[in-house]
Amino acid sequence: MNVTSIIESLNDAQRQAVTAPSQAMLVLAGAGSGKTRVLVHRIAWQIQVEGVEAHSILAVTFTNKAAKEMRVRIETLLKVPTHSLWIGTFHGIAHRLLRRHAKQAKLPETFQVMDSGDQLRVIKRLLNTLNLDDSKWPPRELQWFINAQKDEGIRARHMLESPDLHHRQMLTIYRAYEELCDRSGLVDFAELLLRGHELLRDNQDVLDFYQQRFRQVHVDEFQDTNTIQYAWLRLLTDGKDNLFVVGDDDQSIYGWRGAKIENIYSFQKHYPNHQVIKLEQNYRSTGTILKAANQIISNNSGRMGKELWTDAGEGDPCSLYAAFNEQDEAYFVVERIRSWVNEGGLRSDAAILYRSNAQSRQFEEKLMATATPYRVYGGLRFFDRAEIKNALAYLRLIANRNDDASFERVINTPTRGIGAKAIDDIRIIARDQSLSLWASAIVLINQRTMSARATNALIGFLELIKGLATQADGLELYEKVKLVVEKSGLTELYQKEKMEKGEEKVENLEELVNAARLFDFDQENEEGMGELDMFLTHAALESGDSQADDFEDCVQLMTIHSAKGLEFKLVFLVGMEENLFPSQQSVDDVSRLEEERRLCYVGMTRAMQQLYLSYAESRRLYGRESYPRPSRFLREIPSELIQEVRMRATVSRPVTAIQPKPAYLKTTGTYKLGQSVSHVKFGEGVVLQIEGSGAQERVQINFKQVGVKWLMLAFAKLDVL
């Protein structure tokens, strides 16, 4: 294989980074400057040219998606499979180490990974057993508190007893939570990292082994690492100067979840022999878009300093639309997308980016009304769905009887006559005798204190689990899943549920069986884990796409956060208003405001050809009409880069007063209550309500197939029947 194929397509800075001799390296890669490319080629270079074994290379990312993409790209470049190459997320790699060295990590061999939903439930239950009022101790806050401590590497026993009563109580709960997790063999996400760090820190032999094994350690999105992740990287590369990190301080947008942008500065201190390479040539956007983005980000302090440029030409100016209200904003955006599509553009090249999820609705309604296919990112993921979690809980109980979280989840799902009283009794025994719920249930049965009926119900449940475990023995993975789905009564439960909801749940359960069938055990197989354990881990660590692949050409709707790393020809950055973007909670804190500004920078640099910015002069928020000021970020863009768009004929409008409805805009009178109508997409229905007038006129229709919906008359293609 020849060396040129690895470096020929690279620019000077990229090539320098890729071919540098082994040393600590910080690659500051601006948006669209070929960050992943450098990482991929660097690894290929080391294997191909430096003769480093794939086995001795570690590459860490934040998302499974990024890890997968990197592996595929390396394999494509090298034209060989790279099985022994360790590429994974921080959590995935930590998990792998903990499995291998469970004993040294002081974990049971059968430990299971909890996702954040599981964690929240465990905390709620814990508050219950501690007889604490969860309105006074909000579970979410506690979850946040515990994770924040763990992210900083702090265990309950490290924390000082504080005179502050509130703090002391938090500490007590943290301690109790740790005990409960230990007893149940459950490990939350933050714990994976913390344990992973402790494993290396406290076991010199393990540390030596991996330090020697990994000749090269690569990290993607380094600006997003938190304290414990960086500490872990440092242990692994201690004294070896072999840490290669790629990141962009200007794209650090996860400070609120513990990411430490400071790690970039610390890196330079901790690895004094490091080299810094900046990638500033951008291959994505037009010159105008880059100039605007550069201007915005230049308002931040303490940057490493970077300025994106392109030789691709200036392109069109950015467009700014001042909408009358949020409806008008949505109308404008959807109209622009329609003309983009009419001119031959793909819907999937157009993205609507917003600061908060709640903003998506307006756009969805307008897109729906114009029958424009769209896809909203975010929301429930496959493995997060209640029916899937229930099925998984049965499987987890089969794998580990002590998994209290799962036990509690399914003991009465579907209902089998085990009421709150019985469950309470079990909890009390568990608490008093430090037993798992499973063991406590057996104790409770033997006490013979319950009614015969309750006892039988409980015995029935325990027998069911035991029976499933026996029957599952020796079956293929997918057969086990199928067995559980059918015999647990879940399918039956959802079949009885009315409407499409239940049907969908049954389908999801079938999909779970299918997922198990397709589960690539060999590829994921690690450290001799059982196939079922591996599958359960996979479900926790990789929650799956929120939507099945949709091959239809769709407009993309998502938050700016989730757009990071993506690019679109046509981008709408909407809701550019003070208190929305930047968000209310960020405006009085400089560092948070700067993070909002970085977010704005991230949003703008998603655009390849055309960037539209918009704000509404009036917006209904939490049921209240507000008159926000345009976002300060808009003022930070030089006016010569911006073109104001006016859609309406109206030239000016008093800023203060609420617009009286012009007399010429009145209800058309075509639609009456009870009128039968038909819609291209939704079929036949009956008009229930009419509201607003003119362009804002909406009708509520009860469709036979899809139920009640509000439609904008201006767009809805309705026929009177």
Added chain:
DNA sequence: TTGTTCCAGCTTTTT
């Protein structure tokens, strides 16, 4: 046990 009502909360998200 189910359906209803009430009430808090309301950035951003991956693992």
Added chain:
DNA sequence: GCTGGAACAA
């Protein structure tokens, strides 16, 4: 103003 979850009633 809406939504999801919990408390409550039947």
